[in-house]
Amino acid sequence: MSEIILENITKIYNKDTIKEVVALDNISFRVDKGEVVLLLGASGSGKSTLLSMMAGFLKPTNGKVVVKGEVISKLPDHFATDFRRDNIGFIFQKFNLLEDLSVKENVLLPLIPLKIDFKSMEEKCDTVLKMFKILHKKEQKVSKLSGGEQQRCAIARAMINNPNIILADEPTANLDKKLSENFIDILMNLKNLGKTIIIATHDSRFEGLEFVDRKIDVSIS
Numbered sequence: 001m002s003e004i005i006l007e008n009i010t011k012i013y014n015k016d017t018i019k020e021v022v023a024l025d026n027i028s029f030r031v032d033k034g035e036v037v038l039l040l041g042a043s044g045s046g047k048s049t050l051l052s053m054m055a056g057f058l059k060p061t062n063g064k065v066v067v068k069g070e071v072i073s074k075l076p077d078h079f080a081t082d083f084r085r086d087n088i089g090f091i092f093q094k095f096n097l098l099e100d101l102s103v104k105e106n107v108l109l110p111l112i113p114l115k116i117d118f119k120s121m122e123e124k125c126d127t128v129l130k131m132f133k134i135l136h137k138k139e140q141k142v143s144k145l146s147g148g149e150q151q152r153c154a155i156a157r158a159m160i161n162n163p164n165i166i167l168a169d170e171p172t173a174n175l176d177k178k179l180s181e182n183f184i185d186i187l188m189n190l191k192n193l194g195k196t197i198i199i200a201t202h203d204s205r206f207e208g209l210e211f212v213d214r215k216i217d218v219s220i221s
Contacts, residue, residue: 015061
């Protein structure tokens with residue numbers, strides 16, 4: 001059963017101006033529930049744009065994006081935000097952390113609208129911070145972290161709601177070899193739990209993994 005469907009997706013930035021850029025041109029594919037899919041392609045080929053449309057951050061110029069039966073490309077922004085919070089964990093290439101807040105405060109942000117009691121929130125936070133080996137920095141401001149520590153914080157935030165769908169944009173770009181391998185092991189465990197995972201990456205470590213089901217090269221679509 002397809003959990004994510006992209007039909008004839010085109011994305012044009014600055015349309016009908018001298019700065020017009022065609023980021024994606026008539027892209028179509030489906031991702032089944034529980035699949036792990038790699039998005040491959042050169043820088044500028046549209047991988048990040050595709051992930052952002054699957055998450056409802058961006059809308060296509062033409063075409064349709066369906067996630068878990070919902071036409072997310074047609075949802076108003078506030079409904080897309082709610083849908084994303086309930087269903088999708090997004091790991092940003094550039095982190096998108098609030099640097100003046102602590103690691104704990106950043107990771108807890110997705111839980112705040114859910115009105116969970118604070119003790120449960122703390123337990124969830126500690127669990128995910130421990131998983132990504134950043135618990136010891138829990139009270140530290142993000143601005144004081146290294147790039148790798150910020151990436152681990154961003155991954156922990158994406159996983160705090162235990163999402164069914166994980167979208168990862170270059171998730172190992174700022175991790176060392178050991179932490180990258182640890183993250184890959186976690187992805188394998190998440191696949192075994194039935195999670196649907198889509199990864200845009202240049203990291204060659206992903207390409208030979210047995211638990212990766214398919215590769216999609218967006219640059220030749």
